[in-house]
Amino acid sequence: MQIEGLDHLVLTVRDLDRTVAFYTDVLGMRREVGPTGRVSLHFGRQKINLHLAAHEFQPCAADPTPGSADLCLLVGSSVAAVCRELAGKDVPVVDGPVQRTGAAGPLLSVYIRDPDGNLIELSHYQHHVPGLIDRPISR
Known part of the structure; x- marks a missing residue:
């Protein structure tokens, strides 16, 4: 077997409307x-399915818990631009910008939390990653 990518993941949430508002209004x-x-x-060619806590679709994780996820999402703009956008939307930055290592090399990342407390890492590759984005990454 050879895994080729990630199609979707599932977040268990306390409030569907609040979660949807955050991911659509803040993260686009x-x-x-x-x-x-x-x-x-939905974003790019991936999606996040949402399960309402105590009303999960079956089958589900053994212990679905709101706020237990740690996700890294790739952004097409610079982390500086992301920070300006977050500030404009009054979304506090938990950490960053900081250097990290992603699956395809060095990243610059900033961390925020969603309404359930999940840690969301917004990352930008420091070099062009063939097949990831059709254009060179801005710095």
Whole structure:
């Protein structure tokens, strides 16, 4: 078996509306509702499915807990631009900008929290990553 990528992940949340507002208004994701009523957040070619705590779709994680995730999301703009945008939306930065190492090399990252307390790392590769983004990364 060879894993080729990540299609989606699931977040268990306390308040669907509050979570959707954060991910759409702050992070620019797109909300969709599937035929079963399941709410998801779409970005690029990936999505985040949302489970309401104590009402998870089955099967689910053994111990679905709001606020237990730590996600790294790649951004196409510089971390400085991301920080300005976050400040404009009154979203506090938990840490950063800091250097980190991603799957394809060095990153510059800034950390925030979503409404459930999940840690969201917003990262920008310090070099062009072929196949990741069609254009060179801005600094």
